[in-house]
Amino acid sequence: MTRTAFSRKHPGEAPTAGVRIVHIGLGAFHRAHQAWYTSRVDEGSEWGIAAFTGRSPAAAEDLQPQGGLFTLIERDDDGDRAEVVGSIVEARNGADLTRFIELLSATQTAIITITVTEAGYRMRDGLPDETDHELCADREWLVGNLAGADQPDPALGGPVTTMGRLVFGLDARRRANAGPIAIVPCDNMPANGYLVQRAIGVLAAEVSRELTDWIAANVSFVSTSVDRITPHTMPTDLLIASELTGWRDNATVVTEPFSDWVLSGEFPAGRPAWERSGALFVDDLEPFENRKLWLLNGAHSLLAYAGMLRGHETVAQAMTDQVCRAWVGTFWDEAVRHLPAHGLDLDGYRSALVRRFTNTRIEHRLSQISGEGVLKLRVRIVPTLLAERADGLDAGASIRAIGSWVALVLSGARLVDSAGEAVALAKSADEPVAALLELLDPRLVADAGVREAVSAVVRAERVEMRAI
Known part of the structure; x- marks a missing residue:
């Protein structure tokens, strides 16, 4: 016709x-x-x-x-x-x-x-x-x-x-x-x-x-x-x-x-x-803003970097991987500890995210999400990580997201980033993990536990890394 x-x-x-x-x-x-x-x-x-x-x-x-x-x-x-x-x-x-x-x-x-x-x-x-x-x-x-x-x-x-x-x-x-x-x-x-x-x-x-x-x-x-x-x-x-x-x-x-x-x-x-x-x-946007930035966007960044390392190409593929899905669930547990308990329907929001992430007919590509990692990680992951550490917790899923990004950068993966020159300089530094963390937030470098945990993620991923 x-x-x-x-x-x-x-x-x-x-x-x-x-x-x-x-x-x-x-x-x-x-x-x-x-x-x-x-x-x-x-x-x-x-x-x-x-x-x-x-x-x-x-x-x-x-x-x-x-x-x-x-x-x-x-x-x-x-x-x-x-x-x-x-x-x-x-x-x-x-x-x-x-x-x-x-x-x-x-x-x-x-x-x-x-x-x-x-x-x-x-x-x-x-x-x-x-x-x-x-x-x-x-x-x-x-x-x-x-x-x-x-x-x-x-x-x-x-x-x-x-x-x-x-x-x-x-x-x-x-x-x-x-x-x-x-x-x-x-x-x-x-x-x-x-x-x-x-x-x-x-x-x-x-x-x-x-x-x-x-x-x-x-x-x-x-x-x-x-x-x-x-x-x-x-x-x-x-x-x-x-x-x-x-x-x-x-x-x-x-x-x-x-x-x-x-x-x-x-x-x-x-x-x-x-x-x-x-x-x-609304009069106060911040709780809604953080709910979205941390739970939706933060999980997207975690899936993008960790999922790409595990060979996935879309959000739906990564969410069918029970390892990635468990990491997302743990990250959500970390994030909701630092959101208001009332007025945001956090349980319902998380359930809706699972349905959205597992929509197999929306081809939301991890390569699309992975761009601008420096800017995105600063607002999507770092706040939860710092809040967890301030409460004496290990922030394992937040560290997983950042560690996966660092591993991809060090692997030579092609990640679009307006901070590309700074990323390249950090990558070539004597201590590249610390230099990359410095780009995200100096407080991450100052925390020896975070530096070591991110380095452990990088070491593990670089051993098992697939071609990117």
């Missing part, structure tokens, strides 16, 4: 919403999460999303000819279910600063959401990374171009990093007197709203006092915890989407049925009623 490509002109298609949300980091997770949540509650077509890519324009190139429409396939062991999501009304190359500045200068734009992964914020110790060459170049551009009376022409160029572009956009909004706005980072960083607020503040302070004061008075930073497993789309998924919907779709996204979104903060210019699609608004 010949399939027709998506178009906003299809009969019966809802009217295109005006842009009120600008998104940075157009990828599969944004489409499966924030765009999906918005589409489910925007019956009046009031909250259109203009989504800008990060480094690669590929996602925009797929979505633009389709008017932003895409198929979302929810997949589990019972089968596939598809729906067409229409909340993205513009898909743009992130380098299109002219349109970005135009939208940030518009009064009707109320929200900026972000999904650029932890590394995309280019932070070090919670502040803008002064060793990042692109961020430093953006800072010089901002200082040299925004301090004057006239707004620079975005068509002539501008910042290339997310933080740099945000400062440029906020300055344009200030000059346009376009009113308040909320910034909503949706990446796995503790207190992500606060971190972005601090980074923006540091960069803005170097530009002008006027910009700093305007941001303080007009910009809300919302912290979030997000969750929905979204594996890479395979060519066969495009065929399945076509069979399920009747449309040809080059931007299909595959995800699990489960989703979670917890938010804390103010929306001074309004927001969609996301709670009607299951989002939760």
Whole structure:
């Protein structure tokens, strides 16, 4: 059967919403999460999303000819279910600063959401990374171009990093007197709203006092915890989407049925009623954030590194390995000791994770999870390990996760990491285990018991290591 490509002109298609949300980091997770949540509650077509890519324009190139429409396939062991999501009304190359500045200068734009992964914020110790060459170049551009009376022409160029572009956009909004706005980072960083607020503040302070004061008075930073497993789309998924919907779709996204979104903060210019699609608004995000970072993301990192060492390729494969599954259970026991006993339904959350991890039709590849180990381990594993050690416990499963990462690094496995240069230097140090632990947290190196336990994991794994 010949399939027709998506178009906003299809009969019966809802009217295109005006842009009120600008998104940075157009990828599969944004489409499966924030765009999906918005589409489910925007019956009046009031909250259109203009989504800008990060480094690669590929996602925009797929979505633009389709008017932003895409198929979302929810997949589990019972089968596939598809729906067409229409909340993205513009898909743009992130380098299109002219349109970005135009939208940030518009009064009707109320929200900026972000999904650029932890590394995309280019932070070090919670502040803008002064060793990042692109961020430093953006800072010089901002200082040299925004301090004057006239707004620079975005068509002539501008910042290339997310933080740099945000400062440029906020300055344009200030000059346009376009009113308040909320910034909503949706990446796995503790207190992500606060971190972005601090980074923006540091960069803005170097530009002008006027910009700093305007941001303080007009910009809300919302912290979030997000969750929905979204594996890479395979060519066969495009065929399945076509069979399920009747449309040809080059931007299909595959995800699990489960989703979670917890938010804390103010929306001074309004927001969609996301709670009607299951989002939760809370005053204290930290317990929910830690539950997700430690139990879901921490277990994912443990499975990624330990599972790869045991020859597995996906989360579901690793969870069928009773050794890996036992390690996960022990790690969860360690983590929940340091979470509030009430209000989080920890038993139910763990049971749901087991069902999600054993979903054999979601091919969540360990190689995908294994990237950015330095950043991820710092927030996913290290807090539990340190808390266990402070209580006089051995933290064996937490050490297993870190030791497996160290073993993979020393084995020469190809692990994508923005801290790759630092990892390479540590790997070549006289005491590589200690040097790698130092990258994660100096307190790990200071604990002789942790150093020896990690070294024991490395010795054992390097004896039995399979080809990676």
